[in-house]
Amino acid sequence: MKNTEPEKFGAHSRRAFLKSLGTVAATAATAQVQSVAAELEKANAEKTVGPGAVPVTLTVNGEKLKLMLEPRVTLLDALRNYSSLTGAKEGCDRATCGACTVLLDDLPVYSCQHLAIEAQGRDITTVEGLAKDGNLTPVQQAFIQKDALQCGYCTPGFVMSVTALLKKNPRPTADEVKHACAGNLCRCGTHPRILQAALQAAGVAVAGKTEVIDYA
Amino acid sequence: MPSWPANTKYISQSTQRIDAPEKVTGRARYSSDIQADGWLYGMILRSKWPAAKILSVNLDKALQIPGIKAAVTVKDFPQTIRFYGEEIAAVAGASKQACLDALRAIEVQAEPRHEFVVREGDAIKDNSPQVWEGTPNAPAPRVRETGAVDTAFPECAAVIEGFYSTPVQLHNPMETHGNTISWTDDGVTAWASTQGISSVRDGLAGALKLDHSQVRVITNYMGGGFGSKLGGGVEGLLAARLSKEAKAPVRLMLTRFDEALAVGNRPSSFQKIKIGALADGTLHAFELENYGTAGIGAGADAGGGGGGADIPAPYIYKVPNTRVKQTAVAVNAGSSRAFRAPSHPPASFGMESAMDDLAAKLGMDPLEFRLKNDSNEIRQREYNIGAEKFGWNEKYRKPGSSPGVVKTGIGCAGAGWPAGGPSRRTQGEAQINPDGSVEFRLGVQDIGTGTKTVIAVVAAEMLGLKPEQITVKVGDTNFPPGPASGGSTTCASISPTVYDICDKALQQLQTQSGIADARGDNWFAACKKLGVTPLVVPGNWIDGLSNRPAYGVQFAEVEVDTETGLVTVKKVLGVHDCGLIIDKLTTESQINGGIIMGMGYALYEERVMDDLSGVVLNPNFETYKLSGIGDVPEIEIVLLNMPERGVIGIGEPATVPTAAAIGNAVFNAIGARVPSLPITPAKVLAALGKVPPPTVSQT
Numbered sequence: 073m074k075n076t077e078p079e080k081f082g083a084h085s086r087r088a089f090l091k092s093l094g095t096v097a098a099t100a101a102t103a104q105v106q107s108v109a110a111e112l113e114k115a116n117a118e119k120t121v122g123p124g125a126v127p128v129t130l131t132v133n134g135e136k137l138k139l140m141l142e143p144r145v146t147l148l149d150a151l152r153n154y155s156s157l158t159g160a161k162e163g164c165d166r167a168t169c170g171a172c173t174v175l176l177d178d179l180p181v182y183s184c185q186h187l188a189i190e191a192q193g194r195d196i197t198t199v200e201g202l203a204k205d206g207n208l209t210p211v212q213q214a215f216i217q218k219d220a221l222q223c224g225y226c227t228p229g230f231v232m233s234v235t236a237l238l239k240k241n242p243r244p245t246a247d248e249v250k251h252a253c254a255g256n257l258c259r260c261g262t263h264p265r266i267l268q269a270a271l272q273a274a275g276v277a278v279a280g281k282t283e284v285i286d287y288a
Numbered sequence: 289m290p291s292w293p294a295n296t297k298y299i300s301q302s303t304q305r306i307d308a309p310e311k312v313t314g315r316a317r318y319s320s321d322i323q324a325d326g327w328l329y330g331m332i333l334r335s336k337w338p339a340a341k342i343l344s345v346n347l348d349k350a351l352q353i354p355g356i357k358a359a360v361t362v363k364d365f366p367q368t369i370r371f372y373g374e375e376i377a378a379v380a381g382a383s384k385q386a387c388l389d390a391l392r393a394i395e396v397q398a399e400p401r402h403e404f405v406v407r408e409g410d411a412i413k414d415n416s417p418q419v420w421e422g423t424p425n426a427p428a429p430r431v432r433e434t435g436a437v438d439t440a441f442p443e444c445a446a447v448i449e450g451f452y453s454t455p456v457q458l459h460n461p462m463e464t465h466g467n468t469i470s471w472t473d474d475g476v477t478a479w480a481s482t483q484g485i486s487s488v489r490d491g492l493a494g495a496l497k498l499d500h501s502q503v504r505v506i507t508n509y510m511g512g513g514f515g516s517k518l519g520g521g522v523e524g525l526l527a528a529r530l531s532k533e534a535k536a537p538v539r540l541m542l543t544r545f546d547e548a549l550a551v552g553n554r555p556s557s558f559q560k561i562k563i564g565a566l567a568d569g570t571l572h573a574f575e576l577e578n579y580g581t582a583g584i585g586a587g588a589d590a591g592g593g594g595g596g597a598d599i600p601a602p603y604i605y606k607v608p609n610t611r612v613k614q615t616a617v618a619v620n621a622g623s624s625r626a627f628r629a630p631s632h633p634p635a636s637f638g639m640e641s642a643m644d645d646l647a648a649k650l651g652m653d654p655l656e657f658r659l660k661n662d663s664n665e666i667r668q669r670e671y672n673i674g675a676e677k678f679g680w681n682e683k684y685r686k687p688g689s690s691p692g693v694v695k696t697g698i699g700c701a702g703a704g705w706p707a708g709g710p711s712r713r714t715q716g717e718a719q720i721n722p723d724g725s726v727e728f729r730l731g732v733q734d735i736g737t738g739t740k741t742v743i744a745v746v747a748a749e750m751l752g753l754k755p756e757q758i759t760v761k762v763g764d765t766n767f768p769p770g771p772a773s774g775g776s777t778t779c780a781s782i783s784p785t786v787y788d789i790c791d792k793a794l795q796q797l798q799t800q801s802g803i804a805d806a807r808g809d810n811w812f813a814a815c816k817k818l819g820v821t822p823l824v825v826p827g828n829w830i831d832g833l834s835n836r837p838a839y840g841v842q843f844a845e846v847e848v849d850t851e852t853g854l855v856t857v858k859k860v861l862g863v864h865d866c867g868l869i870i871d872k873l874t875t876e877s878q879i880n881g882g883i884i885m886g887m888g889y890a891l892y893e894e895r896v897m898d899d900l901s902g903v904v905l906n907p908n909f910e911t912y913k914l915s916g917i918g919d920v921p922e923i924e925i926v927l928l929n930m931p932e933r934g935v936i937g938i939g940e941p942a943t944v945p946t947a948a949a950i951g952n953a954v955f956n957a958i959g960a961r962v963p964s965l966p967i968t969p970a971k972v973l974a975a976l977g978k979v980p981p982p983t984v985s986q987t
Contacts, residue, residue, distance in 0.1 A: 142385050149384055153329070158321035159314020161511070163462045164544040168909035171462060199314035208309065216308040219873045222881060223736025224311030225462040225511025231312055250918045257909060259462050259512050260736050261881030263920040284300075284872065284927045285673060 121189070128189050132157060133201025143189050148172045150188035151198060159199035159228045163257070170256030173229040174198050180236035182255070199228035202235060210273040211235050220269035222260035229256045234270045243274055289832045290787065292868055292931060298749045300929065302873040306741045306755060307734070311509075318509040319481035320541045322468040328357055328380040330530050330540030331387040332523060333394050334549065335369040335376055338620040338902025339401035339417075342367040345377050346395040353393055355386030358534035360526065369398075370419060370584045371620050372903045373549025375522045380530040380538045404620040406897040408556055408581045411619045419584055419618040426579060426617040430598075435609030440573035444564030446649045447573075452561060452641050453964045454634040454947075455894035456581065457554040458547065458912060459627055463511020465551045466541030467520065469527040475502030476528055480520060481541070483513040483735050484772030488520040489765045495525050507733045507763035514885075515626035516552035517735075518772050523551075548907030552625025553895060555580040555597035555616065559638035563602070563646050571661045574607040578614045580634070585623030597624070599635035604704045605643075605661055620902055621895075626774060628882070629705060629940035633889055633947055637965060640701040640948035644955055648687050654952065655680055655700055666839040666928070667702050670863040673926055674700070678843040678861045688959015694849050696858075697957025702841045703944035705937075709836035710780035711771035714829040718747070718789045720797070721822045724812040726751070727759040728789065732770035732782055734762055737939055738874030739778055745871050746783050750790035752808030768826065776937025780834035783870055783935040789827030796823060835934040838941040840864035842883065844949040845921075848957040850976055853969030855954055857887055857921040860946065865928040867936035872927070879925050879942040886946020888915045894966050 122143035130137040130150065139154050148165070151157040151174070163169035165184045172183045175197035202209045211234050214220070221227040230253060237244055237252035244252070249270040258266070268278045292299065310316035335342075343366055347359040358380040361367075367376065379390040403417035410416055411425040419425055441447055468479040476498060482488045485505040493503045510517070527540035542551065557580040564573040580597030597616035647657040659671055675681065683698050690696050716730035728747055734740045740762055744755040751758075761767065771781050797806040797814045800823070806814035845859040860883050869875050892913040896905040906912040947965060955961050960975040974981040 142383070144385060145383075152321070153384065156323060157314075158317065158323070161318070161463070162320065162541075163464075164909055166544065166908060166910075169462065169544075199312070203313055208312065212309075212312040215312045216304055219305055219308070219877050221305070221308060221311050221736075222738075222877055223462065223512040224307075224316060224509065225318060227311050228314050253917045257462070257914050257916065259460055259514070259885075259914065260877075261884030261915070261920075262877060263884060263915070263917040264880050264923050265877060266917065267920075284869070284929045286929045 126189070129192055130188060130196055131194065132196045133198060141188050143187065145188050146184050147174070147186040147188045147191045147196070148183040151183065157198050157200055161225050161228060163226065168257070169226070170229040170233065171226050173232040173256065175232060175236055178236060178239055180233050199231055202231070209235065211238065214269040214273035218265045218269040218272060220262055220265040222262050226256060226258045230258070230266050234273065237270070238274055243276065244270070246271065290791070290830055292833060292934070293749060296749055298745045298755060300869045300872065300931070303741060303745050303755050303871050305738055305874060306744050306760065316509045318463055318511055319468060319479045319507060320463055320466060320511070320539070322479040322539060324468055324470055324537035327468065327537040327539050328382060328534055329384050329387050330378060330380045330527050330538040331391055332375050332526060332540070332542070332546065333377040333391050334546065335372060335374045337369055337398065337400045338372040338406060339404035340369040341399045341401065342369060342376060343397040343399060347377065349393040349395065350379055350390040353381065353386055353390040355382035356390045357381055357536065358530045359390065360529045360533060362522065362526065371549070371622050373546065373622060375526065375550065378526040378530055378540065380534050404902050406619050406621055406902050407899050408558060408579060408617050408619060410899065411581065411617045412579055419620055425619070426615045429613040429615040431611065431613045433611045437573055437575055437609045437611040440609035441562070441564050443566070444572050445567035446646060447562065447564035448642065448645045448649050449562045450642050450645055450961065450963055452559045452638040454557045454637055455965055456556045457627065457889055457893050458895050459514045459516040459552055460547055460912065460914065461512030461514060461516065464542040464544060464547050465517060465521055465523055467524045467527050468537055468539040469524065469531045470537035471528050471531040475504070478503065478505045478520065478524065480505050480507055480524065481510045482507055482517045482520070483733060483774060484518045485733050485763060485765050486731060486769050487518055487772050488524065491520045492524060492528060496528055505765045510733065510735055513735050514628045515630065515774060518626065518774055521551060544909065545907045548895060548904045548912065550622045552627065553583065553622065554627035555582045555624045557597065557599055557634035557638065561638055561642045563642045565646055565650060569650055569652055569657055569660045571605055571607045572609060574602045574610045576601045576612045579617050581617050581619045581621070582624035583621040584618055599631045599638070601635060601639065603635045603639035604664065604702055605639065606663060621897060628885065629944050632703065632705070632940070632944045633886065636701055636703060636944050636948045637951060640945065641951055641961065641963065644699065644952045645961060653684060658700070658702065662702060664704065664839060666865050667841055670839065670841040670865065670928060671700070673928070674841055674843050674861055674863040677924065677926060680843065683845070687956050690957050693851055694847050695957040696845065696847050697953045697955070698843065698845050699949045699952025699956050700841060700843045701945035701948035701952060703941045704837055704839050705776060705941035705944065706837040707775050709777060710784065710829055710834040711777055712829050714770045714781040714785045715768035715826065716770065716782070716785045716789055717768050717824055717826045718793055719822050719824050720793060720815055720818070722815055722818040722820060724815040725759065726757070727761060728786065729761045729767040730770050730782055730785065731765055731767040732762050732778060733773055735773045737773065737778065737878060738871060739773070739782065741874055742779055742870050743782060743786050746786040747790055750787060751794070751811065753811060776838070776940040779870060779937050780836070780935045781829055784833035785827055785829045787833055788830045789825055792827055793823065793825040796825060833934045835867050835936050838865055838936045838938060840941045840945065842945045842949045844946070844953040846950060846953040846957055848954055848972060850958060853972035855891055855967055855972060857950060859922045859924070860887070860949070861924045861926070862942060863926040863928060864938060864942060865930060865936070866938040867933035868931040869927055869929060870935060875927060875938055876925055878939050880923055882939065882942025883923055883946050884915050884920055886943045887919070887950060889965060890947035890950040891966050
């Protein structure tokens, strides 16, 4: 195994590899098929790490996290099981429930579908990184005020999806909120409250439709 | 007789969930987040056969995988496997990756049994393979008869017959089942994702042959259960045994895949209903033949409280002449468990569908038909309030008379939740410190319903403090015992208990401090008089402050696209009675949740078994579909406030009538009954005669 500086994986890993592949492929068009295979094998071998643990450095909530991880370890696994950042939850481990949503450079992603090693060099924000100096964000405050959570296991994922939406689109419509949260599941049935919380955090006044009638 | 205060500052108001800040910041540590010192990852090897005899299991190669510290088998051999996904062995290791490798390295010698049955309709036949060898899959039906059914039907002016079915529904809590367990010489500590810390403690102690005092169960936060997390499960025992062998704590959480196989479900129902009414619309005769499956647990105690598949019939109605025949049929699939209002949603769907079909035959408005036949005074009032809010009279059209391609329809249905009621054995204590801080400790657990907040609200009201001044500790078997969170009992159990603790605390504070009324402004002065010794006050559930049952009705409005068969729920109105409301905010959240889960049951959810291979075909969220935020309709809630009834749970009644109301709205829209849940586009098109009925249906 080539001992590569972990910081360099972020710059060189998949994107760089695909780029180099493009060059190789273009050259290959005029070359012998066998030599293409040989070139690819050589290119692969140079960039192969693992299967054993390799040093990986993640930038999470503005801090460097230095870990020893097998390359097959997902970002979610790295956060939850190799560090104490258990805010991102594992609900399905296959990109369907959204409980593991984190921000990668402000983009909401399923952390169960990213390899930790590929997340190097990116700014990773988990739910633990939102509140600064104990001050909750407007999204977090709105979730509390609107009771946009019950068991709370899906909550970090929804909070991250709504946070990402409002960064990109500070005054979303209800449909835009629904679209942004389409990749998050909730089994307790908190959805109407999540919608209200997102709109409230965006400064759009919303009222619940509940009334109490005294029995007479 | 004790009574709730009349003018309240917090009770019946909206108080924010006291642990919400922990939940929105990720600080809340769920059972699956526990990182005990030196913890190991645990995983389970499951049967890939629906029926087999496991002759031997060799763990040697698994134990050689780097990082693996322990491996155990579930049973001695031979082990008889009765469903796809049954547990065979488990491993514990330093990482998930090591465990995945180890599971692949386990060598299993098995004789697959090619005779198995996974569909109810097949299993009930005489020549079906037997799930439990030597025992028929379905015991002879139990028959209950009142009046004279056979002579009553000819007396009816209108009679309908229908065959209504409901699927096996999976709980699928967002946090999977599992535990982190540490077993040392001092005993067992289990951080369990459970709805019942005491039942898990007793179950683990019994199975591991330990004293109850040697097992401590902690559940600070757990990610939903809906009835399926009342016991520690096979996974709990395996985690304990792995911990003992590895001499380290083991976190063993199930995968989403596992959730579909072995940790419970709602039994199916196949209801043949015949029902008749007299010319004036009075129900006169009713007959039901029903069977459903509770998996391998059919007819036996399934451990979770939901062993059988029987449903209450004729549900919430009184019919003078009835005959009810029911049986539960075993299939090679995971056992059922209690599931939010066990047996009620299927009962409601069958009966309320038949009610609307009969109303149509009588030419009656289905709401009017209900008001005529539902004698319950509270539901009568709820129907009247709901009809006005919903605009029933303005919106109602005869079934099938909605014009155009996309048709609209409305429907309604009622619920009663007679079970539950408070647990009279609930205990708790408060520690009042000389500095005025106060901590309540109850051995219950908060499954997302707001249990901690309820304790804080009641205590704040009683002591004249603010909810944020109350420290609430639950989820630990070291605290005074409380009930499992099941049957919508928790709120009605803990509220009077906290009342009693506060009542006693105020009396003792008065005695010790000499201050006549220690509440509110006097609180800190009175506490200061305690000197250096905190006051610990025990209390228990007392009569007169809580009640049962709970009644509710719901109205639904749908759009049905008659070209695609797609049903869109536009609006649901729930009118629910919850006696004295403790916290309006969390009450509303529970009703939202009940309605949304009921909508999933109506339109999307169904465990699908493959009869050729015996496997569950949809053990994931791509193919087992939950309602998403885009599916959720406008939900309007009316809380019927009846403080004089005392505290009543709301979690279960809120989910009961939704599917029936939606089903009836679909019938009203298209004029044809979709008698089978979930109401998929294919079934809608079949009901319209546009496509043949689905051939893979379990009927």
